[in-house]
Amino acid sequence: MASGTLHLPRRILLGVSGGIAAYKTAFLLRELVKAGAEVQVIMTPGAHDFITPLTLATLSGRPVLTDLVDRAGDGTWNDHVHLARWADALLIAPATANTLAKMAHGLCDNLLLACYLSMEDNAEGGRTPVFVAPAMDLEMYRDPATQANLDLLRSRGVVTIGPAHGELASGLNGEGRMTEPAEIAAFLAAHLLPLSPLKGRQVLITAGPTHEPIDPVRFIGNRSTGRMGFALAEEAALRGAQVTLVAGPVSLGIDRPGITRIDVQTAAQMYEACQAAFPTCELAILSAAVADWRMARPGSSKLKKVDGPLPLELEPTEDILAWCGRTKRGGQVLVGFALETDNELANARGKLERKNADLIVMNSLREAGAGFGHDTNRVTLLHRHTDPEALPLMSKARVAAAILDRAEKMIPDA
Ligand code: CTP
Numbered sequence: 001m002a003s004g005t006l007h008l009p010r011r012i013l014l015g016v017s018g019g020i021a022a023y024k025t026a027f028l029l030r031e032l033v034k035a036g037a038e039v040q041v042i043m044t045p046g047a048h049d050f051i052t053p054l055t056l057a058t059l060s061g062r063p064v065l066t067d068l069v070d071r072a073g074d075g076t077w078n079d080h081v082h083l084a085r086w087a088d089a090l091l092i093a094p095a096t097a098n099t100l101a102k103m104a105h106g107l108c109d110n111l112l113l114a115c116y117l118s119m120e121d122n123a124e125g126g127r128t129p130v131f132v133a134p135a136m137d138l139e140m141y142r143d144p145a146t147q148a149n150l151d152l153l154r155s156r157g158v159v160t161i162g163p164a165h166g167e168l169a170s171g172l173n174g175e176g177r178m179t180e181p182a183e184i185a186a187f188l189a190a191h192l193l194p195l196s197p198l199k200g201r202q203v204l205i206t207a208g209p210t211h212e213p214i215d216p217v218r219f220i221g222n223r224s225t226g227r228m229g230f231a232l233a234e235e236a237a238l239r240g241a242q243v244t245l246v247a248g249p250v251s252l253g254i255d256r257p258g259i260t261r262i263d264v265q266t267a268a269q270m271y272e273a274c275q276a277a278f279p280t281c282e283l284a285i286l287s288a289a290v291a292d293w294r295m296a297r298p299g300s301s302k303l304k305k306v307d308g309p310l311p312l313e314l315e316p317t318e319d320i321l322a323w324c325g326r327t328k329r330g331g332q333v334l335v336g337f338a339l340e341t342d343n344e345l346a347n348a349r350g351k352l353e354r355k356n357a358d359l360i361v362m363n364s365l366r367e368a369g370a371g372f373g374h375d376t377n378r379v380t381l382l383h384r385h386t387d388p389e390a391l392p393l394m395s396k397a398r399v400a401a402a403i404l405d406r407a408e409k410m411i412p413d414a
Helices: 022-034 044-048 053-060 080-087 096-105 111-118 140-143 142-155 181-192 227-238 267-280 320-327 344-355 398-411
Strands: 011-016 038-043 089-095 130-134 164-167 173-177 202-207 242-248 257-264 283-286 294-295 314-316 335-338 359-364 379-383
Touching: 011 022, 011 080, 011 294, 011 344, 022 053, 022 181, 022 257, 038 044, 038 053, 038 111, 038 283, 053 344, 080 111, 080 320, 080 398, 089 096, 089 181, 096 227, 096 335, 111 267, 130 181, 140 142, 140 173, 140 242, 181 294, 202 227, 227 242, 227 257, 227 283, 242 267, 242 294, 267 283, 283 320, 283 398, 294 320, 294 379, 335 344, 335 379, 335 398, 344 379, 359 398
Parallel strands: 011 038, 011 089, 089 130, 202 242, 202 283, 242 257, 283 335, 335 359
Antiparallel strands: 164 173, 294 314, 359 379
16 A cells, blocks of 8 residues: 555554564554654653654653653653544554463553553444554464454454564464554555545534623633534544534634634624535534624723713624524524523524524533533434434534534435
């Protein structure tokens, strides 16, 4: 496989355990990075005997991690839970007999094993995929303990890549060679990028708050950070969609091919951008926390302090979701968000009907770890014809994947 043609825009935790095949991991890492993957390398202490962290740090563009606590350095704690949540997949190459045995039996004496045990469940109850490319000498591979460990890991959903048959570092010939780097990268791409119905489709996403000016220095705003909408844009782009991301004032960056970002400040500007993009899109996900009111006549100069209450005349903003629902043509899929504090399900269902959406993603401000400013979210999905679907607390990236899993199935010919 020519690596130039491989496409793998995913976040990969690359675990390296201590075997001679670790020298090949440098080539594997290059293949993954060239294919568009973001790779975080985690080495076991034993792997340092076979390849230097400097090589892998240079190739990945990120510091290599080994310890839960960086005792030799500044005492940083490497958060295995965060790393596991960040990743779209964990690949361990080479996976030695020792690391496989520890994985099979739940041992956790290094950062790589802690990450493996922390890999997140997705909405369907499956785990973030874990791949291992075993590499060891023939007799070690054949040993019944190793075989039993591999069977146990496979029965838990771990995917094994190889090992290949051929000349081994010991001089023996047989099974135990690590699969060639280009083959591992191609295998990963085939498993992680099943052809999404979103490939090549136009997707509109709104994100973040809006700021409605009161005067040149003050505004009406809200606490939305835009993280959920940006996670949706990123996931849609990973699935091959052409994304128009209309973002309110947020402090987030996004750098992914396939995303056109339009920055706006006010609900009126967001409405205008959506009016231009909605007619040609096949899926629109309006996750922005749009202000419901704006000043009827914002001050052209700074309002002076007055004694007593300040009368502000407010007028409603355009309801962008409702406009999309009214002008929607057959085949367009419309997803809205609902942030509720009371009568959650009834209110959210009302929005589904009133705004003519196909799916409403309901957030509750009462849930710990959900809503504004968190990396995680717990949402309930309201469909038109089926019961509400309550998803567990997950990273916003996983919530985005779950929403897109549902939405992409509603697109005709998907
Ligand atoms: N929305 C929108 N334009 C607005 C207000 C809201 O497009 N001016 C969209 C949001 O992006 C979200 C959905 O409508 O997808 C629900 O927003 P929410 O504020 O929860 O609902 P409201 O219609 O404003 O109802 P209420 O404030 O009464 O709960």
